[in-house]
């Protein structure tokens with residue numbers, strides 16, 4: 001991946017997640033074509049959450065476009081825990097499936113942790129199982145790493161390269177999906193990492209010390225311009241829909257960062273077109289890797 005110097009001009013450099021994701025998926029397509037059996041990805045959606053339906057469709061369509069065997073299970077919102085576990089069990093046993101993803105969040109009556117735990121860790125292409133989280137924590141190369149942090153690290157790499165020695169990184173958010181694995185990956189790359197959350201004292205002050213700021217809280221435009229250190233690299237993981245009467249749809253997508261105020265950042269991911277496309281690209285990469293491992 002090309003390393004681009006930090007911007008010295010007034011405007012921050014936009015980190016083009018769409019273009020970088022396209023490069024990742026191009027590589028995935030050629031790896032998939034080299035396999036005797038197509039990589040198989042199963043995506044499971046429970047309920048009718050509109051955003052989840054969009055993401056699941058994007059995943060299935062991308063898998064098809066890359067020549068994968070792509071399977072989608074769309075289950076009603078009232079699906080029971082046992083019914084969902086039975087779907088996961090069947091996918092675990094299916095040799096044509098190398099990756100299983102259960103779209104989150106699940107309806108409130110379902111136990112997400114138990115569902116994730118039921119996925120074969122070698123097919124857990126979301127990297128959410130305790131086994132894969134543990135593998136990542138101890139630096140096991142067999143870890144399947146959650147897609148959004150993996151994609152975010154690739155974006156950071158286009159600015160700073162792979163060695164983040166001497167850089168302070170602040171991750172706002174401590175979820176299993178993004179914040180915690182992100183912090184581990186940054187630490188593995190030699191950054192000095194702080195995990196911040198809703199109980200953190202003086203969050204703006206902490207962020208002002210961050211050379212790399214990762215916002216993953218899901219609160220629209222929470223990170224204000226004066227929280228950002230001049231020249232910092234800002235990775236915006238948030239994707240919230242807010243009302244916007246000027247749009248035909250009546251809404252627009254915003255991140256966790258007040259983008260228009262981040263004029264003095266060195267580099268920043270836009271929303272849309274930043275981290276989001278990388279999440280899908282890394283899911284495809286995790287799936288082809290799972291298929292390659294199976295073929296060895």
Ligand SMILES: Nc1nc2c(c(=O)[nH]1)N[C@@H](CN(C=O)c1ccc(C(=O)N[C@@H](CCC(=O)O)C(=O)O)cc1)CN2
Nearest residue numbers: 055102103104105126147239272273274276277279280
């Ligand atoms: N099982 C999982 N559930 C969820 C994950 C996940 O990684 N695994 N992540 C998020 C949502 N997500 C993927 O599922 C996701 C979010 C956003 C995008 C994306 O490409 N966004 C576009 C905008 C798309 C739009 O118009 O809505 C962008 O940012 O450019 C992809 C995937 C929660 N659940």
